Amino acid sequence: MAGAMRNGADDGQAAPDEDFARFEAMLGRAGRVVAFTGAGLSTEAGIPDFRSPGGRWTRTAPIPFGDFLADEEARRETWRRRFAMDGELRQARPTRGHRTIASWVRAGISPGVITQNVDNLHQASGVPAAAIVEVHGNATYAACLDCRRRYEIEALRLRFEASGEAPLCAACGGFVKSATIAFGQPMPKEAMTRAVELACSSDLFVVVGSSLLVHPAAGLPRLARRNGAQLVIVNREATPCDDDADLLLRGEIGDILSHFER
Structure with a gap:
């Protein structure tokens, strides 16, 4: 060099x-x-980043994609973490x-x-x-994993707060996930x-x-x-x-x- x-x-x-x-x-x-x-x-x-000392993953282990697919509680926790990021994302310039x-x-x-x-x-x-x-991917919106229909985060937050359940697609019933790539996701x-x-x-x-x-x-x-x-x-x-x-x-x-x- x-x-x-x-x-x-x-x-x-x-x-x-x-x-x-x-x-x-x-x-x-x-x-x-x-x-x-x-x-x-x-x-x-x-x-904040994820990997550096003091980053998110040093405090809380990431949720693998397979767990998101297999377990309702993992899906709820994934959404709780995503909503907790809202302040950072909204304020960032x-x-x-x-x-x-x-x-x-x-x-x-x-x-x-x-x-x-x-x-x-x-x-x-x-x-x-x-x-x-x-x-x-992109954390500022979400998408159905099956039909790819797009969802806005604020609308999903309101649904989550009302029901306590991880959101499902209104069009096909598939799992809705933040449009980011999780551990183990292709x-x-x-x-x-x-x-x-x-x-x-x-x-x-x-x-x-x-x-x-x-x-x-x-x-x-x-x-x-x-x-x-x-x-x-x-x-x-x-x-x-x-x-x-x-x-x-x-x-x-x-x-x-x-x-x-x-």
């Missing part, structure tokens, strides 16, 4: 000017910039990092954004929904296909705030690299792909990306 920067989480120092200049030059040359975003981008918006990524799309240098986040903040930042690939084929296409066709692949621990999505940076893209990782902490990066920018994501808004 040539010229990668190792600071921020390591020594608390600001990014050196030469690394900013290198990234600026990369952006200037690139015709197809694809951002791949993870929880670290949205923690600056006040949304796009960060400087979100706005910078949106500016790349508006400027025409980025054909799309791949995200592991489920908070809808890329849409709120101005990225068209058609240009966003949500590989882990990855969305269409989203993963689009993500692979974006990664393979990119000439600059920018990882932003992802631990790169959750597969298969975590394999996308190396896939992009193998297909000729330059790889930049912007993150507070080390990732398993750091040694593959052409440039590593370590530090607060908003502080770094705000220098590169178009």
